[in-house]
Amino acid sequence: MAAKIRVLPATPERWPDLAALFGSRGACGGCWCMYWRRTAADFNRRKGRANRASLRGLVTSGRLPGLLAYIDRTPAGWCSVGPRDVFPRLEQSRVLRRIDAEPVWSVVCFYVSQSHRRQGISVALLEGAAAFARRQGARILEGYPVEPRGSDYVDAFAWTGSAEAFRAAGFVEARRASPTRPIMRRYLGA
Numbered sequence: 001m002a003a004k005i006r007v008l009p010a011t012p013e014r015w016p017d018l019a020a021l022f023g024s025r026g027a028c029g030g031c032w033c034m035y036w037r038r039t040a041a042d043f044n045r046r047k048g049r050a051n052r053a054s055l056r057g058l059v060t061s062g063r064l065p066g067l068l069a070y071i072d073r074t075p076a077g078w079c080s081v082g083p084r085d086v087f088p089r090l091e092q093s094r095v096l097r098r099i100d101a102e103p104v105w106s107v108v109c110f111y112v113s114q115s116h117r118r119q120g121i122s123v124a125l126l127e128g129a130a131a132f133a134r135r136q137g138a139r140i141l142e143g144y145p146v147e148p149r150g151s152d153y154v155d156a157f158a159w160t161g162s163a164e165a166f167r168a169a170g171f172v173e174a175r176r177a178s179p180t181r182p183i184m185r186r187y188l189g190a
Contacts, residue, residue, distance in 0.1 A: 005121060006070045007128030010078070012060045014068055017075040019056075021068070026052055027111040028159065033066065033080050036087040036108040043089075067128050069112075069121045076116035079125040079161075080109040081132060084142065095178045096144050104185070105129075105138040110161050122161055126169035126186075134188040141186045143171060148180055 010018055026032040032051035035043055046054065058065040065086075069077035084106045090096050107129045112121045126143070133141045147163035163173075163182055171184040 004071070005076070005119075005124040007067050007124055008070065009064045009132065010059050010066045010068050011064065012062060014075075015056060015059045017068055017070075018059060018078060019052075021075040021078060021113060022111065027078070033078065033109050033111070036080065036089045036106075039088060039092070064132075066109075067125055067132060069125050069128070071116060071119075071121075075113075076119075077112040077121035077125055078110065079107055079122075079129055081105060081107045081129040081141075083138075090144075095181050096183060097177070099175050099183060099185075102140055103138075104140040104142045105133040105136070107141060107143040107161065109159055111159065122165040123168045126161070126165060126171070130169070130186055130188060139188050141171075141188060142174070143184045143186075144181065145184060146180055147182055 008014065022032065026048065030048035030051060032055040034046065034051040034054050038046065055065070065082060066078055066080040068075050082105060084090060084104050087106055087108050090106065090108070107126065110122055110125060130141050143161055143166050145161040145163045145166050146158050163184065166184045169186065171186040173182045174185040176182045
């Protein structure tokens with residue numbers, strides 16, 4: 001029997017679950033999911049404890065910077081979601097530049113614990129992100145997954161998600177400025 005996945009906002013009382021999920025390495029190399037929220041220089045300067053403090057500050061302020069996926073009561077995955085404007089690094093990217101002037105929300109990052117990978121967590125997080133963004137008034141949710149050529153890539157390097165997961169969650173390709181980096185959108189309705 002498949003485990004039931006629950007997706008919930010990263011509220012202040014769930015900070016301990018997020019910290020436990022990310023572990024001492026901050027998900028990956030001290031990132032603490034701050035890569036897209038900082039300029040390159042600022043991000044590199046703040047790796048580790050400073051990035052952890054920044055993410056904790058976002059969560060404990062009640063700003064809801066992302067979603068947690070749970071299997072039973074165990075935190076199993078995370079995705080960062082919010083208005084595109086809160087992710088300044090997107091604006092610096094030639095490959096991920098804005099498609100148009102439409103106001104969009106963005107899903108920029110995923111982390112799924114190694115023991116829970118390949119169990120549908122990313123798709124569940126994307127479904128949860130669509131529902132969350134719609135409740136906040138968003139009409140378009142955008143993502144920036146990888147679609148590697150061939151099958152040789154390491155899960156840890158798919159931190160922006162896989163195009164396959166985005167398609168499974170109802171996203172369609174809106175533009176591709178790189179062979180391996182589509183911009184995908186899900187239209188959320190009025």
